[in-house]
Amino acid sequence: MTTNKGTPLVxxxxxxxxxxxxxxxxxxxxxxHPGEVVGLLGHNGAGKSTLIKCLSGAYQKDSGEIYVNGQxxxxxxxxxxxxxNIETIYQTLALADNLDAASNLFLGRELVTAAxxxxxxxxxxxxxxxxxxxxxxxxxxxxxxxxxxxGQRQSVAIARAVxxxxxxxxxxxxxxxxxxxxxxxxxELIQELxxxxxxxxxxxxxxxxxxxxxxxxVVMKNGQRVGTVNVNEVTDDDILGMIIMGKKPAKAY
Amino acid sequence: MTxxxxxxxxxAPGHTAAGGNPVKRFLSATEIDTRxxxxxxxxxxxxxxxxxxxAIVNGNGAFLTPRNLWNLSVQTSSIGIMATGMVLVIITRNxxxxxxxxxxxxxxxxxxxxxxxxxxxxxxxxWSIWIxxxxxxxxxxxxxxxxxxxxxxxxxxxxxxxxxxxLMVWRGMAFIANGGKTISPVDSTFALLGGGxxxxxxxxxxxxxxxxxxxxxxxxxxNGRRQRIKHEFPLRPMWAEATLGAIGCGAIxxxxxxxxxxPLPRGILRQMNLPDDAFxxxxxAIPVLIMIAVGIGMTILMTxxxxxxxxxxxxxxxxxxxxxxxxxRWMTLxxxxxxxxxxxxxxxxxxxxxxxxTNALGTLDELYVIAAAVIGGTSLAGGVGTIYGAIxxxxxxxxxxxxMVLIGFDAAIQRIVVGVVLVLAVYLxxxxxxxxx
Numbered sequence: 137m138t139t140n141k142g143t144p145l146v147x148x149x150x151x152x153x154x155x156x157x158x159x160x161x162x163x164x165x166x167x168x169h170p171g172e173v174v175g176l177l178g179h180n181g182a183g184k185s186t187l188i189k190c191l192s193g194a195y196q197k198d199s200g201e202i203y204v205n206g207q208x209x210x211x212x213x214x215x216x217x218x219x220x221n222i223e224t225i226y227q228t229l230a231l232a233d234n235l236d237a238a239s240n241l242f243l244g245r246e247l248v249t250a251a252x253x254x255x256x257x258x259x260x261x262x263x264x265x266x267x268x269x270x271x272x273x274x275x276x277x278x279x280x281x282x283x284x285x286x287g288q289r290q291s292v293a294i295a296r297a298v299x300x301x302x303x304x305x306x307x308x309x310x311x312x313x314x315x316x317x318x319x320x321x322x323x324e325l326i327q328e329l330x331x332x333x334x335x336x337x338x339x340x341x342x343x344x345x346x347x348x349x350x351x352x353x354v355v356m357k358n359g360q361r362v363g364t365v366n367v368n369e370v371t372d373d374d375i376l377g378m379i380i381m382g383k384k385p386a387k388a389y
Numbered sequence: 390m391t392x393x394x395x396x397x398x399x400x401a402p403g404h405t406a407a408g409g410n411p412v413k414r415f416l417s418a419t420e421i422d423t424r425x426x427x428x429x430x431x432x433x434x435x436x437x438x439x440x441x442x443x444a445i446v447n448g449n450g451a452f453l454t455p456r457n458l459w460n461l462s463v464q465t466s467s468i469g470i471m472a473t474g475m476v477l478v479i480i481t482r483n484x485x486x487x488x489x490x491x492x493x494x495x496x497x498x499x500x501x502x503x504x505x506x507x508x509x510x511x512x513x514x515x516w517s518i519w520i521x522x523x524x525x526x527x528x529x530x531x532x533x534x535x536x537x538x539x540x541x542x543x544x545x546x547x548x549x550x551x552x553x554x555x556l557m558v559w560r561g562m563a564f565i566a567n568g569g570k571t572i573s574p575v576d577s578t579f580a581l582l583g584g585g586x587x588x589x590x591x592x593x594x595x596x597x598x599x600x601x602x603x604x605x606x607x608x609x610x611x612n613g614r615r616q617r618i619k620h621e622f623p624l625r626p627m628w629a630e631a632t633l634g635a636i637g638c639g640a641i642x643x644x645x646x647x648x649x650x651x652p653l654p655r656g657i658l659r660q661m662n663l664p665d666d667a668f669x670x671x672x673x674a675i676p677v678l679i680m681i682a683v684g685i686g687m688t689i690l691m692t693x694x695x696x697x698x699x700x701x702x703x704x705x706x707x708x709x710x711x712x713x714x715x716x717x718r719w720m721t722l723x724x725x726x727x728x729x730x731x732x733x734x735x736x737x738x739x740x741x742x743x744x745x746x747t748n749a750l751g752t753l754d755e756l757y758v759i760a761a762a763v764i765g766g767t768s769l770a771g772g773v774g775t776i777y778g779a780i781x782x783x784x785x786x787x788x789x790x791x792x793m794v795l796i797g798f799d800a801a802i803q804r805i806v807v808g809v810v811l812v813l814a815v816y817l818x819x820x821x822x823x824x825x826x
Contacts, residue, residue, distance in 0.1 A: 194712055215714035230712045232705030234772035235698075243702055244713035246695050253693040261620040280705075 143206040145170050145335040146222075146304055151190055151200035160186040162359040163200075168304065168335040173326060175350035175367070176339045177379055183359040184339050188306050191337075192224040193217035204304070215244070223302035225293045225310055233282035237274075238263040240281055241296045266295045270325070287318035294325060305329060308339045323349060343372050355379055363388030418629040424766055424821065428781045431814075432788065439792035451795050455651035459671055461784070461791055462648070463584040463742070466676035467492075467735040468754065469783035472761040473687040474731035476779045477724045479762055480704040482771035483548035485725065487537065487555030488758055491530055491732035492739055492751025493563035499526040499736065500572035500746025503579060519579035527733040533559065534729020538722035548725075556755065563748040573745030583741030584674030586657050592649045595672035599645035606637035648673050676738040680780065683731070688776045700724065704772035760807070761786050764814045785814075 144167040153161045161183045168174050176184040189195040191202065193214040202209045204220045211217050217224070224230075231240045238259040247255045247262070260277055267274040271291040281289055290310065297305055307326075311319040326336060326349050340346050346353055347367060355362040355378040363384040365375065370387055377383040416423060436452055444450030451457055471488050478485045503522040511518060533555070540551045574580070581588040590598065610630055617624050625633075649670040658667055691697035702710040703717050711717050735754075740746045765782030767774030789810060793803045 192712075213714065214712050218714060224712070226712065230706070230709040232702040232709050232772070234705035235701055239698060239702075243698070243710070244715055246698060248695070253689075254695060254698055257616040257620045257622070260622070 142169070144168060144203070145172075145205065146191065147203040147206075148187070148191060149201045149203070151187060151197050151202075153186060153190060153195060153198045159359045161190070161197075164356065164359075164361045165200075166354050166361070166364070168337060170303075170333045170335055171330055172352065173330055173336045173338055173350045175346040175353040176337060176356065177341075177343075177346060177353055177375065178356035178362075179379065182356040184356055185308055186359075187356070188224075188308065188337055188339060191217065191304075192222060192306055194224075218245075218300070221301060221303035222306065223297035223300060223304070224306040224308070225290075225297055226308050231281050231289060231292060234280050236260075236280060237267070237277055237284075237292045237295075240292055241266075241299060243296075245300065262299070263295070266299050267291065270295050270298065271321070286313040287315065287321070290314060290318065290322065294322070298329070303334060305334050305336045306339075307336060309341065310338070311340075311342070311345065319345075343375060346375070347372055357382045365389075415629075418626050419633055420625065420629075421633075424818075425777070425781075427817075427821065428765070428778065428785070432781065432785055435785065435788050435792065439788075439796060443796045447796060452792055455647055457791070457795065459648055459651040459674070461787060462677045463674045464791055465780075465784050465787040466584070466674075466680040467738045467742075467751075468757050468761055468787060469680045469780045470683050470735045470738070471728075471731050471754065471758040472765065472779035472783045473683055473776050474728040475758050475762040476687075476765070476767050476774040476776060477691070477700050478548075478728050479759070479767045479769060480700055480771055480774045481721065481724055482704055482707070483541065483721070483724075484759065485534075485537070485548065485552045485728050486755050486759075487533075487552040487559060488728065488732045488735075489751040489754035489756075490556045490559035490563065491533060491729060492736040492754055493748055494533070494559040494566070495526045495530045495733045496736040496740040496746045496750040497563045497566045497572070497748055498529055499523075499579075500575060500740060501567055502526075503576045504572050504746075514577060516578070518576045519582070522576065522579055523582075523737055526737055527730050530733025530736065531726045531730035534732070535722055535726035537729070538725030541725065542718035542721035560748070560752075563750070567746075567748070569748055571745050571747040573743075575741060575744055575746065579737075580741050580744050582675055582679070582737055583739070583744070584676045585742060585744060586660075588676070588741075589671045589674045590678065591672040592670035593672075595645045595648055595670070598673055598678065599641050602641045603638040606641070607634055610634050610637075645673075676742070679734070679738065683734070684776055684780050691776055696720075696723070701772060706772075757783075757786050760811045764811065766818060785810075 147165075147167040149165045151161055151164050152159065164183070164187055166174065166176075166187070176188065178184050186195060190197040190200075191211065193211045193216050196212060202211055204222075209216075209220055211220070211222075214224075232243065235243070238256065241263050242259050247258050249255045249258075264277060267277075271288070274288060274291060276284055276288065281292060284292070290313070294310070310322050314322065323345070326338070329336065338346070338350060340349075350367050352364055353367055353375055354364045355375065357379070362378045362382050365378075365385065365388045367375075370385055374385040374387075377385065378388070416426075440450040440452040443452055475485060475488070499522045502525055503518050507515070507518045507521060537548075537551050537555055540546050541548045610633060614624065614630060616622075649672055651671045653661075653669045653671060655665050658665060658669065661669075663669065691700065699710065699715045699720055702713065702715060703720060707717055736751065739750055743750070761782035762774065762779045763769065763782070764785055765775065765778030765780070767779060786807065789807055790803065793806060798806070
């Protein structure tokens with residue numbers, strides 16, 4: 137199913153970024169529509185994560201433009217990205233291990249009382265509410281997240297994105313550290329969020345996950361975009377060919 | 390709020406009944422930090438040990454007397470105040486070796502200001518001298534701290550190196566400032582801040598402070614319970630709340646009684662035109678009240694404000710903190726500025742207590758401050774630490790120090806004991822953390 141009509145939710149045009157003379161991302165353009173999951177594939181070091189970090193504000197692009205809902209967007213830091221309702225779930229999970237789930241969920245956006253103090257009770261209550269929906273088995277609200285399992289930590293990271301009404305969600309290998317059951321949970325969540333009209337960039341190594349979850353796939357190699365395909369028009373061998381040999385199938389654009 | 394209809398109703402938070410023996414049940418119900426209990430036990434052990442040693446070997450147990458404990462509280466103030474700031478520095482995986490030298494340079498500056506500069510302008514003994522002096526001292530400390538923080542955060546120099554440099558530079562500056570000469574005496578109102586003669590609030594004042602503190606404890610308990618009810622969190626049993634209140638108020642009022650049990654010496658009574666046999670209580674010393682106020686303020690800062698939350702987040706995972714939109718560099722600068730300001734405040738107390746400013750003021754304090762924070766449970770790996778722990782740690786350090794003086798150990802032995810205790814304390818803490826994990 138293709139949804140490439142109307143104004144894209146995000147459009148990254150001609151993005152380049154280099155580190156010490158090495159072009160990590162070389163004139164790449166990608167776009168994302170509401171209710172669409174776009175997979176980003178490629179070898180380690182192909183530039184997927186780097187590209188997406190320009191969108192999440194972790195890196196600053198050297199050149200190129202980003203448009204959100206057709207409007208030119210200036211994203212210089214993670215705070216800017218959040219202002220555009222762009223939420224990121226990082227490969228490393230980006231949680232402060234010494235803080236509890238609620239503190240992590242609201243990190244940088246704490247709820248405060250009228251007097252300006254952090255409202256821990258309110259934040260815990262909100263965390264309990266959202267966790268009851270995302271992961272009903274979650275009970276460890278008063279311990280540091282270092283005491284949580286991979287799946288529990290992942291649900292904290294996802295809850296953070298969901299709670300703040302993300303419009304654009306970036307998931308960097310969200311299932312890399314998870315067991316089969318937890319992976320299934322994340323897959324269902326992605327479908328659910330998609331139905332609600334979020335746009336999701338999914339960085340993924342698992343080709344089957346991509347075939348299952350994504351509408352389109354963008355393949356990158358050596359910092360450049362090999363091509364973009366509609367997942368339902370190609371086979372996994374086509375995509376593997378793009379990843380490994382940089383071979384562009386006829387259906388790609 | 391979000392609008393994700395992902396099924397499943399919110400699970401009612403069930404109160405997990407803690408099994409085990411009565412002690413465990415008690416600790417679980419009152420939610421008392423067992424680490425805190427351990428520190429208090431260690432403190433009592435040290436106190437009792439020194440007292441018994443004095444009683445048995447020297448025939449004079451002088452440690453557990455109102456007079457010694459009062460002195461101990463005053464001696465702890467300046468290290469305790471700085472230790473609260475060091476907690477923030479260490480939590481964010483930095484170190485500040487320059488605080489002792491900061492005391493030297495800010496103390497010297499304040500000495501020159503209130504003795505050489507201000508009196509000719511305002512007149513000797515003018516009421517505003519001590520205020521101007523304190524403001525300048527704290528500001529200078531903050532400024533130097535901010536400069537260190539800037540070098541660390543924005544210029545990428547490791548904090549160990551920046552503050553090691555600071556340790557030498559500011560000590561040298563303290564010497565140059567007045568050519569190595571000691572300045573004395575300081576302004577008479579300023580001197581009260583050190584807890585010297587007259588620098589205490591007396592019996593009535595102490596009772597007022599104590600009752601206010603008790604009211605604070607009860608308010609905290611009531612408010613905490615109200616919050617839990619509002620959000621339907623598990624409640625502490627009523628008896629546990631009552632026990633906590635009783636322990637808290639009991640400790641506070643006990644401290645008041647203790648401080649009031651130490652009378653002013655005869656010399657002071659004569660100055661006040663009172664008979665030699667009059668009993669006038671010291672009560673809390675002003676520097677102790679300053680330390681308590683700083684402790685409360687810093688605890689609120691660390692547990693109830695975004696600033697404190699970010700300090701912990703940076704210590705737990707600097708990258709995650711940055712990705713969450715926290716300006717970690719600016720935070721580092723502010724933390725070092727705060728550390729500097731607290732050093733300035735500690736310099737006020739230290740120089741007021743000596744009634745003079747010397748260039749050697751605060752020498753080696755950095756090590757005691759770091760040791761206090763670490764003994765108090767601040768992890769050098771970052772992310773973990775409490776303000777009350779650091780103040781207790783300072784009390785432990787000072788108890789060892791003054792206890793050994795009291796029973797007549799010489800300086801060499803003192804250093805050996807303090808060094809051994811520091812290493813041992815951190816080792817025990819490691820064992821404790823490994824067990825409770």
